[in-house]
Amino acid sequence: MTPDEFRARGRELIDRIAEYLETVEQRPVTSSAAPGDVRAALAEHPPTAPEPWPALMDDLDRVIVPGLTHWQHPSFFAYFPANTSYPSILADLLTAGLGVQGMSWATSPACTEVEVLMLDWMQELLGLPERFRSTSGTGGGVIQGSASEATLVAILSARWRATGGTVNATGDTTRLVAYATSQAHSSIEKGLRIAGIGTDRIRTVAHDESFAMRPDALAEAIDADLAAGLVPFFVCSTHGTTSSGAFDPTLELGPICRDRDVWLHVDAAMMGIAALAPELRWVNDGVELADSYCTNPHKWMGVGFDCDLYWTADRVALLGALSILPEYLRTTAAETGAVPDLRDWQIPLGRRFRALKLWFAIRLDGVESFRSMIRRHLGLTQELAGWVRADDRFEIVAPHPLNLLCLRLVEGDAATDAWIERANASGGALFTRTVLDGHPVLRVSIGARTTEARHVAAAWDLLRSTI
């Protein structure tokens, strides 16, 4: 493709994206494609010669877009908010166009420095502890691809600290024990498994009726393991669980962990970003007691996936766990300690210039736009909760202080399951099924950038009409 063809096609694609986002509401939220349909509609073998642009655009219209679940649809109430925004899309374009690698400071100084600066900006905007700031001397932040990776980095840092670094030589993880509730995200178990902590050494700490971790149960579990000669090393406190949006009480868990020298990680992937609104800063209560913390602008801030923010207060443990320095990656800049090499803050070596997404979103749309979006979603959720409460066929099964509402039919589990299936089959909106305390539940997550009152009202109509 020539530069001039790129100019022409690029303009066309910009228009197509704007049109897609402006009209996505007119599509069903989910695809009607059955397994194998998309592949069957495309060429089974690669072309031997270049194809014309219209051939791709035709496949895009005919196969790809109809084969999508539309996460940017205003009636997308499934999983978690995954809103992107126009500035974020432009930043991703710029990232691709510059095509630089940010594995070390020296491999593109601006990539590292803008990223560190964006983490400091976000520390301010979220009101996070000073000890997470790059300038603290002991802590700092980095963009991870996902909260799963942030969790794994936290686990590895904790593993290094609990073993005094010997794990890097011995690989012996057999006495380490980790703690979370049954409501913690699946990435906690996955991260622990990857790091060599199997299910035999993962304690499911009891939760209360709000699905929040019980501090007494945590202390008891840790002390029992200590008495058995094991090494409690990692606690995950979730701020906004995936299933129901529960908040573990970090303010109470923190001292328990600190007294017993256990790493405390706060997973606020889905809801920590609400702290952009000052009146919602309580979502991060207790984080000053944590060794590490993550939250996702790629969920509820209009910054497209992938952009998870990970902060730690213990840079030494992080670098002990993850840094390896072969000859071909040595640089003078890093050896002076003046700048970080962010490859040592993550699992992969390579890294894209993802900080541009934050930089564009914060500067172009501005923090007030995120705040008003979050507040709008909260208002819509509370309005929906009111309607649900007034209808005695439904039951709200968990606290809903933010943008996630969990409900079931009072008629029972089988009825609830059938109802969820019917509601989702309509294509008019999409919800997620989960299980709380053994019972199936429908989750309504209100977080798309363009979701307005009328979309929530329509969803409520749908939910009532599909009983």
Added chain:
Amino acid sequence: MTPDEFRARGRELIDRIAEYLETVEQRPVTSSAAPGDVRAALAEHPPTAPEPWPALMDDLDRVIVPGLTHWQHPSFFAYFPANTSYPSILADLLTAGLGVQGMSWATSPACTEVEVLMLDWMQELLGLPERFRSTSGTGGGVIQGSASEATLVAILSARWRATGGTVNATGDTTRLVAYATSQAHSSIEKGLRIAGIGTDRIRTVAHDESFAMRPDALAEAIDADLAAGLVPFFVCSTHGTTSSGAFDPTLELGPICRDRDVWLHVDAAMMGIAALAPELRWVNDGVELADSYCTNPHKWMGVGFDCDLYWTADRVALLGALSILPEYLRTTAAETGAVPDLRDWQIPLGRRFRALKLWFAIRLDGVESFRSMIRRHLGLTQELAGWVRADDRFEIVAPHPLNLLCLRLVEGDAATDAWIERANASGGALFTRTVLDGHPVLRVSIGARTTEARHVAAAWDLLRSTI
């Protein structure tokens, strides 16, 4: 930002990217920024109100672009090829614009199906074994963010298989032993460390004078560990080492691993893609004996980072190692087994629609364009090698069958080090220093999309004039 503003700014950004790539040659390859310069030139605190677009573009021109190492520069001879292309940039734009999540088939069917199809296309284009194909029933492929992640996935699959899956419960990795040469990429040690295999259990297998693994040394090391009651579980055979481009002899290593039931991973991240040219398919010799394999279109195929291709012949071990199924991720489609949920093929949960990059590049630029680029780079490398051989001040220190040439000054190590520093300080080209057999070496990696004979000739002038 309104849709119309997005249209206008998007067009402007497309033009800026075209102009950047057309004129990047006029810039020094590296930035003159000292640590801290970039940050100091930007606002230390986040803005409280939205800023106008020109303010960002001004910072882009004034601070960001001058703060980059230009990986797309035709005189970039450092690290590894990292060429992108116009179709790939457009595909990244589309990925950002659609804003979908491909963690499960159900979360966007087209995202999963196009990806699986692209892996099958690439299996054909590279001439890889049928058993890596999605249709093989036992194997399959997936896009990973980086070869580091592919390596970790291979290690975890091997760990699961060697322990009969018990590692998921016990976390006991203490008897597992892994094997690679000193020339293997640092991500091998990092991946092993993450998976709970420390340096005490990583054997550095001797290499021959071409820096390739010695099969006799591998067999001997494995047998010694077996005799000691340990569990050899993972061998990494590199096809194109980072430092010198050496090829471990997989055809000879394969039977050794198979006889002893050890997982064989082939890391062809940097050079496996050369097999796009049929006459270079030898780069993957022996891969039919491997349990897993990876190579990077984001290095030498004009597909922008992040796009590593990972194939395994043992899907059962992969899923055993990585799948976890919480209630909120259950889907009917996946439970029928008709389609894969690619979250179980990788470390993170979330995933972007990265297959579009391959789809755009293969269909728009076409495979012949990649072949001719690779052949051009090979020709330029051999031409440079001829010039070096004819000048008795230089010594070529490793075989150079592809696009990587390693040389030193015959005068000695101190002179070589000083020379590398002077050459890179010029800004006219960028090379990487490495160490081979204890001696510093300058690597010339010829792989940028726009590198022509004149750029290599200028690099040679630079290397001679900075002695």
